[in-house]
Amino acid sequence: MATARTLYQQIVDTHTVRSLDAPGQVLLYVDRQVLNEYTSPQAFAALHAAGRSVWRPASTVAVVDHVNPTTPERNARTMVLADADRARQVTTLAENCQRHGIDLFDMLDERQGIEHVVASEQGLVLPGMVMAAGDSHTTSHGAMGALGFGIGSSEIEHLLATQTLVYQMMRNMRVSVRGQLGAGVTAKDLVLALIRQIGADGAGGHVIEYTGEAISAMSVEGRLTLCNMSVEAAARGAIVAPDDRLFDYLHGRARVPKGAAWDAAVLAWRQLRSHEDAVFDKDVVLNANDIAPMVTWGTSPDQGASIDAVVPDPEQESNLTQRRSMVRALEYMGLHPGQALDGLPISHAFIGSCTNSRLEDLHAAARVLRGRRVASGVRAMVVPGSTSVRQQAEADGTAQVFRDAGFEWRQSGCSMCVAMNDDHLKAGDRCASSSNRNFEGRQGPGARTHLMSPAMVAAAAVAGTLTDVRRWTPQ
Secondary structure, three states: OOOOOHHHHHHHHHHHHEOOOOOOEEEEEOOOOEEEOOHHHHHHHHHHOOOOOOHHHEEEEOOOOOOOOOOOOOOOOOOOOOOOOHHHHHHHHHHHHHHHHOOOOOOOOOOOOOHHHHHHHHHOOOOOOEEEEEEHHHHHHHHHOOOOEEOOHHHHHHHHHHOEEEEEEEEEEEEEEEEEOOOOHHHHEEEEEEEEOOOOOOOEEEEEEEEEEHHHHHHHHHHHHHHHHHHHHHHOEEOOEEEEEEEEHHOOOOOOOHHHHHHHHHHHHHOOOOOOOOOOOEEEEEEHHHHOOOOEEEOOOOOEEEEOOOOOOHHHHHHHHHHHHHHHHHHHHHHOOOOOOOOOOOOOEEEOOOOOOOOOHHHHHHHHHHHOOOOOOOOEEOOOOOOOHHHHHOOOOHHHHHHHHHHHHHHOOOOHOOOOOOOOOOOOOOEEEEEOOOOOOOOOOEEEEEEOOOHHHHHHHHHOOOOOHHHHHOO
């Protein structure tokens, strides 16, 4: 009798070329990869030094997303990079793609955008696939019923040359989310609550499978947010079993099967789920009804709390390492124990990043902003995750809501999430951000970042302080 397998294990099984000598290590076939201008140059340089070529160029797509400007206007003049190093990264990517016949979504391409946004919207990642890329947030693609994970530059070289990777099997974690998320509570709040509960290393060595009523009811965009930020709990992958919501999302997209091939694919995809008696190494249960809108107060995504809470006291933490981390975080963030999070003044509001820059995210923020204005003294900006998202928001009136409210309506890119471009904060600036990381200096040296949902960012921009979005939206 066949051993029961989790969905993760089944995907690895079907992509294993052969087992290797080390326990749990396999040579894994990878269906697709996305390259960017930031992590690919070293891989191509090593590939060329070894006299190798790209084995399957059609399996690869490249984007410019990390260093490109997000100025409100996008044309050949505004996309000129003054910084020589960044400019060279972009031209090097173009040269490498031309040399090897790789499809490039460059800065002026209508398909341009953040790699983890365009891969799903273009239908590049399909259920049952393995996807790898030189960015840790490649876990996003688990929302497609696929296995996605980040890799380093030497692994990118190996992948380009062979379409395979040496892969170490992970353990299985199941996160069951019972009940339904309440009004004003989103996938971002759910994943921040999970990370707070299990810790920044709580999923280390594991691939998470999300299940439960709240996940079944969640949109694909929400699942992308959930899988994206799973890496902030050290997960090496995150996955949601494919269902009708996903099939509706994928149908008709550029790179998906068409006609009879689509029908056959859906029949096969419906079989992609963990066996009923599959064994998980770790089980975590959350009650969606207990989750409130979340914000982070520290410098790690697990240092978060509900908006109605106060800054915790390190003296109440028994773990000495955690206590030291809390003390350092509070010093950096300019906060003190017992301070209310609700009402904390901000200087900036940022909606964007591969976590929360899709059309659904913009719609959620726009519902808060309609008929309101950004508070005096707050700089607010919204950066759509792709040119396609931007165009859709222009067409349905969402962009005008942002403009009328006083938000800067910008072009797509990673922007202030990572500050490798012109969008960054100054020391002491305090930002309500829909991005994924709040590390020291993440949005600029000395900058202070509070992670939250796009709707919470919109509410903070209007209030001029961190605030509970449930006050600003109909219940």
